[in-house]
Amino acid sequence: MAIKALRTPDERFHNLDAWPYAPHYIDDLKGYEGLRMHYVDEGPIDAEVTFLCIHGEPSWAYLFRKMIPVFTGAGHRAVAVDMFGFGRSDKPVDDDVYRFHFHRNSLLEFVERMDLKNVCLVVQDWGGVLGLTLPMEAPDRYSRLLVMNTGLPTGENAGEGFAAWRAYNRANPDLDVGGLMKRATPILTDAEVHAYNAPFPDKSYKGGVRRFPELVMLKEGPDDDLTELSREGVETSRKARTFWSEEWSGDSFMAIGMQDPVLGPPAMAFLHSIIKNCPEPMKVDDAGHFVQEWGEPIAKAALEKFGIA
Numbered sequence: 001m002a003i004k005a006l007r008t009p010d011e012r013f014h015n016l017d018a019w020p021y022a023p024h025y026i027d028d029l030k031g032y033e034g035l036r037m038h039y040v041d042e043g044p045i046d047a048e049v050t051f052l053c054i055h056g057e058p059s060w061a062y063l064f065r066k067m068i069p070v071f072t073g074a075g076h077r078a079v080a081v082d083m084f085g086f087g088r089s090d091k092p093v094d095d096d097v098y099r100f101h102f103h104r105n106s107l108l109e110f111v112e113r114m115d116l117k118n119v120c121l122v123v124q125d126w127g128g129v130l131g132l133t134l135p136m137e138a139p140d141r142y143s144r145l146l147v148m149n150t151g152l153p154t155g156e157n158a159g160e161g162f163a164a165w166r167a168y169n170r171a172n173p174d175l176d177v178g179g180l181m182k183r184a185t186p187i188l189t190d191a192e193v194h195a196y197n198a199p200f201p202d203k204s205y206k207g208g209v210r211r212f213p214e215l216v217m218l219k220e221g222p223d224d225d226l227t228e229l230s231r232e233g234v235e236t237s238r239k240a241r242t243f244w245s246e247e248w249s250g251d252s253f254m255a256i257g258m259q260d261p262v263l264g265p266p267a268m269a270f271l272h273s274i275i276k277n278c279p280e281p282m283k284v285d286d287a288g289h290f291v292q293e294w295g296e297p298i299a300k301a302a303l304e305k306f307g308i309a
Contacts, residue, residue, distance in 0.1 A: 002033075002034045003032075003034065003094075004092065004093050005034075005035055005084075005091055006093055006205050007036065007090050007091070008088060008091070008199050008200070008201060009201070012199070013088060013198055016062065016194075016198065017191035017192055017194075017195055018065050018066075019065055019195060021040040021042060023038055023039075024038065024041050025038055025039075026039075026113060029106060029113060030109050030113075031105060031106075032109065035089075035090045036089065036090045037084065037106065037110060038087055038089045039081040040061055040068070040078075040080045041079050042071075042072045042077070042079075043072035043076055043077040043078050044075065044076075045077060047075060047076045047077035048118060049077070049118050049119075049143070049144070050079060050116050050117065050118060050120070051067075051068075051077065051078045051079070051120045051146075052081070052116060052120070052121055052122060052131075053067065053068070053123075053127075054080075054081060054083070054107065054121070054122070054123050055080070055081075055082070055086065055087070055125070055126075055127050056124055056129075056150070056212075057126050057208075057209065058177045058181075058196075058212070059181070059196065059290065060082045060086045060087025060088070060199055061080035061081065061082050061087050061088075062087070062196065062198075063292045064080045064295065065295075066293065066294075066295035066296045066299075067122070067296065067299040068080065070300055070303065074303055074308065074309055081110055082199075083103055083106070083107070083126075083208070084098075085211075086208055086209075087199050091205050091208065092207055094207065098208050098211035098215070099215065099229070099232055100215050100217075100236070101232060101233070103126075104130050104134075104233075104236065111138070116141060118141075118143050119141050119142045120142075120143065120144035120145065120302075121134070121135065121145050121146070123145075123147055123150055124147075124148040124149050124290075125149065125289065125290075126212055127150065128149075128151065128152075129150060129151065129153070129216065132147070132150070132240050132244065135243065135248070139243075142250060143251070144250050144253075144306055145248075145251070145252040145275070146253045146255070147253070147254050147271070147275070148255045148256070148291045148292065149257050149260050149263040149264065149267075149268060149291050150263060151263055151267050151268075151270070151271055152237045152240050152241050152244075152271065153217040153237060154217055154241065155234050156218055156219070157218065158216075158218040158220060161262040162216070162218060162262045163220065163221075165262055166213045166216075169209075169213045170213075173206070173210055174206065175209050175210070177209060178193035178196045178197035181196045185288055185289075185290045185293050187293060214230065215230060215232070215233065216230060217231070217232075217233050217234045217237055244276060245274045245275070247276075248276045248277075249276075251305070251306050252275055252277065253305050254268065254271075254272055254281040254282065255281060255282040255283075255284055255301075255302075256268045256282070256287075257287030257288050257290070257294070258283055258285050259286065259287060259288040260288050260289040260291070263289060265283075282301055
């Protein structure tokens, strides 16, 4: 049965600040036929290294606009995908469609369909919660990791920062996405705020925005159980922890936005401890949760560390 979805009008993406990239689409991913997924694909298609950039909540591929030129400028390929419900990808209208494996499986199918190889996985927020579970399914495709403010939750208690964010999101079903981005990232210009608002003409387009915080595999409080929604990804995330701690053999680079109240230094210290041979992180003192907004120096440092600058 086809999934009913909305498609953001193209004109909302015209002339976005610092976003010259042509859109690319796939509308026949296995299991997602009829839903159109958007991605940008820059640099040589036959480049030795492909940087696969996966955004989180409530952003889209635009978040990587300061990193893509660094990757392509060094001769590499950069692919930045929009998950369903975000950016220029189609947005299912029924909030119940948005589930952990709905998104994870779509990303797995995307990687297979694009036949991406020698991948450097570039992730943050939900891009990591989901993206960090991908390499264990096809480890030969992945050679490097660039990871920023994210985690692999498996049912722990939510900290105060995340509990407050989840409660705020529940109370605001028509979340002002651009306003949220501006509060979290005060360096944004009005034009950049406009770009973050572009995917969402009105409340009906925001199912993914509403649902993602509910899917995080964290408990409300120490005496609570996981909800039915947040339980779905636990086992997958647990397996991913084992993969990164025991089986990962690629190069890694971690950057931490030190001002992030939810996935800042404590959360990233734990994630660092489970990524095999992950070197000392790069600490970006001024950066908050959306650390890609300080992405140019991070991308340059990662390329230097990987020896592919």
